[in-house]
Amino acid sequence: MADLIKLLPDHVANQIAAGEVVQRPSSVVKELLENSIDAEAEHIKLIVKDGGKTLIQVVDDGMGMSTTDARLSFERHATSKISTADDLFKLQTKGFRGEALASIAAIAHVELHSRTSMNDVGTYLKIEGSEVVTQEVTATARGTSIAVKHLFFNIPARRNFLKSDQVEFRHIIDEFQRVALAHPKVAFQMFNNGSEYFNLPRENFRQRIVHVFGKKTNEKLVPVEEETEVVRISGFICKPEFARKSRGEQFFFANGRFIKSPYLHHAVVSAFEGLLKTDNLPGYFLRLEVAPKSIDINIHPTKTEVKFEDEHTLYATLRAAIKHSLGQFHVAPVLDFERDGNLDMPYNFKDRNAQMPTITVDANFNPFFKGSGSPTSKGRIGKKSTEGWQDLYDFDKVDGGFSKLQVESEVVNAEIFESADETIESKQITFQLQRKYIVSTVKSGLLVIDQNRAHQRILFERFLREITLEKGVTQQLLFPVELQFGKKELKILEDLTHDLNQLGFDMDFTAEGPLRIVGIPANMPETSIKEVIDAILVSSLEHTYDGFSRAEWISKTMCTSLAIKNGQGLNQDEQYILINDLFACKEPKLSPFQRKIYVIIGANEIENKF
Numbered sequence: 001m002a003d004l005i006k007l008l009p010d011h012v013a014n015q016i017a018a019g020e021v022v023q024r025p026s027s028v029v030k031e032l033l034e035n036s037i038d039a040e041a042e043h044i045k046l047i048v049k050d051g052g053k054t055l056i057q058v059v060d061d062g063m064g065m066s067t068t069d070a071r072l073s074f075e076r077h078a079t080s081k082i083s084t085a086d087d088l089f090k091l092q093t094k095g096f097r098g099e100a101l102a103s104i105a106a107i108a109h110v111e112l113h114s115r116t117s118m119n120d121v122g123t124y125l126k127i128e129g130s131e132v133v134t135q136e137v138t139a140t141a142r143g144t145s146i147a148v149k150h151l152f153f154n155i156p157a158r159r160n161f162l163k164s165d166q167v168e169f170r171h172i173i174d175e176f177q178r179v180a181l182a183h184p185k186v187a188f189q190m191f192n193n194g195s196e197y198f199n200l201p202r203e204n205f206r207q208r209i210v211h212v213f214g215k216k217t218n219e220k221l222v223p224v225e226e227e228t229e230v231v232r233i234s235g236f237i238c239k240p241e242f243a244r245k246s247r248g249e250q251f252f253f254a255n256g257r258f259i260k261s262p263y264l265h266h267a268v269v270s271a272f273e274g275l276l277k278t279d280n281l282p283g284y285f286l287r288l289e290v291a292p293k294s295i296d297i298n299i300h301p302t303k304t305e306v307k308f309e310d311e312h313t314l315y316a317t318l319r320a321a322i323k324h325s326l327g328q329f330h331v332a333p334v335l336d337f338e339r340d341g342n343l344d345m346p347y348n349f350k351d352r353n354a355q356m357p358t359i360t361v362d363a364n365f366n367p368f369f370k371g372s373g374s375p376t377s378k379g380r381i382g383k384k385s386t387e388g389w390q391d392l393y394d395f396d397k398v399d400g401g402f403s404k405l406q407v408e409s410e411v412v413n414a415e416i417f418e419s420a421d422e423t424i425e426s427k428q429i430t431f432q433l434q435r436k437y438i439v440s441t442v443k444s445g446l447l448v449i450d451q452n453r454a455h456q457r458i459l460f461e462r463f464l465r466e467i468t469l470e471k472g473v474t475q476q477l478l479f480p481v482e483l484q485f486g487k488k489e490l491k492i493l494e495d496l497t498h499d500l501n502q503l504g505f506d507m508d509f510t511a512e513g514p515l516r517i518v519g520i521p522a523n524m525p526e527t528s529i530k531e532v533i534d535a536i537l538v539s540s541l542e543h544t545y546d547g548f549s550r551a552e553w554i555s556k557t558m559c560t561s562l563a564i565k566n567g568q569g570l571n572q573d574e575q576y577i578l579i580n581d582l583f584a585c586k587e588p589k590l591s592p593f594q595r596k597i598y599v600i601i602g603a604n605e606i607e608n609k610f
């Protein structure tokens with residue numbers, strides 16, 4: 001048989017490698033920014049157009065490249081950063097694989113300008129899909145500029161797979177923030193579609209965090225410092241009261257590189273034990289310096305997952321350092337063993353005279369009436385005579401549909417009193433079970449409704465209708481609510497402005513300042529503004545939707561935050577309205593998350609129990 005194995009041509013091999021290195025525009029941003037850092041740049045400028053699909057350009061004032069190096073840098077496994085295997089254990093640079101530029105050039109149009117300080121003139125190179133189209137001498141500033149255009153121009157499947165410009169831009173912001181936070185001593189600028197998005201001067205770590213996440217962040221930060229033989233920890237944690245459900249303000253940097261580590265994250269969370277509400281995550285910006293040989297950054301192609309030699313020690317040190325900071329800055333609750341808090345008198349009761357408790361007796365109290373409040377409907381309470389007593393036996397009326405269970409003797413009774421005074425409204429009587437279910441009756445048996453899911457369905461359909469068809473009603477706030485967000489979060493909300501307006505939100509975006517909320521959807525309590533906006537942000541970080549599915553996603557998020565919770569007491573009217581609204585829904589059976597809203601326990605089933 002003839003030999004079948006061939007060596008792949010370079011441009012094919014590069015395209016395959018690109019699959020691993022370049023998942024989306026933000027991957028290119030990361031690689032280019034890191035190259036500029038490795039080139040010891042002091043100023044780095046990132047320019048992005050259309051979510052990075054049309055253009056990603058990074059301009060630096062670093063060491064630049066000679067003509068030969070510029071040409072070589074696009075070859076695979078071409079790197080200036082390591083030369084022997086031993087070097088892998090002494091890494092001080094971000095890059096070392098020599099793959100990024102080769103991969104990028106295989107799937108985009110790349111233009112490079114570069115000049116070193118030793119040369120008066122620089123090099124211009126144009127490469128399209130691994131092919132050098134132009135190479136010229138050029139006049140250019142010291143440093144390097146690499147422009148990446150038409151990403152995935154030769155892989156339509158990958159290009160089609162990209163999300164909307166807004167979503168891709170958000171990923172770019174993520175990468176930019178990570179690099180910018182890891183290198184506060186480097187000045188960064190970022191432009192999006194021609195307008196400046198970030199302008200970060202050379203500064204210290206704290207200032208950098210505040211610059212990236214907004215002025216309000218400053219008051220949240222608590223410093224953490226610790227140095228042992230294994231690790232030097234420095235940075236900040238956020239005070240527990242600022243913890244939120246969202247992931248997003250959790251950053252570890254190991255030797256100047258952003259890393260993800262569920263294990264170390266756990267160490268931080270466990271140090272906050274007892275200080276956080278369930279599901280809330282603490283914010284942190286922590287830098288770990290370890291000996292380069294004790295860290296393996298080679299286990300993941302995009303290098304955010306790392307392996308530490310002595311993870312257990314690191315865990316314990318980190319946890320202790322954070323606990324220490326929380327205690328030192330009086331963030332943790334102070335325990336006073338001398339006093340029993342239960343014996344303390346609330347201070348506004350101090351110096352007041354004790355009052356005899358008064359007893360009020362409701363002369364009209366009727367233990368058989370199951371309605372809430374003090375019903376004054378005719379014929380029941382308020383009638384001192386025995387008039388209406390028969391209702392107590394009139395199951396048909398007192399309990400609405402219960403009579404339909406057709407328990408014979410009762411039916412007979414009911415008929416006997418059929419002609420009695422009409423004493424109760426035609427409202428179906430309902431009651432709440434364990435503050436979780438609303439129980440009522442239907443022809444065939446007992447109807448048990450999950451109150452939370454029912455309300456989710458009602459709100460979901462309302463929000464969806466408002467976003468897609470008719471604008472919801474706004475209640476103007478007497479005192480606008482101001483919420484502080486980072487740029488990325490503001491951008492997300494800005495992208496959702498149309499949908500949020502439709503729902504009834506009225507918001508003012510100011511460039512640097514807080515988000516002012518002037519109006520909110522009618523029926524939405526003012527106290528849930530922050531929770532609702534936070535929930536939208538959290539889920540938008542995890543999901544990305546366009547068009548109708550976006551309306552659906554916002555509606556789902558909002559209905560989850562705003563729906564009546566289990567454990568909430570509902571009065572008779574509220575129960576009644578809930579049931580009515582539920583059955584006016586298009587799909588009363590299933591919650592927006594496809595869970596059963598109600599069950600019917602058949603009369604037969606009940607009878608079988610006897």
Ligand code: ADP
Pocket residue numbers: 031035036039060062063064065073074078079080081094095096097098099100101102143144
């Ligand atoms: P790696 O960073 O892993 O070495 P890259 O493909 O990212 O691989 O880059 C290849 C080489 O090109 C680098 O080793 C470096 O010598 C050179 N290079 C890339 N970007 C720059 C830059 N902005 N300034 C100077 N040199 C650069």
Ligand code: MG
Pocket residue numbers: 031034035094095096098100101
């Ligand atoms: Mg690199």
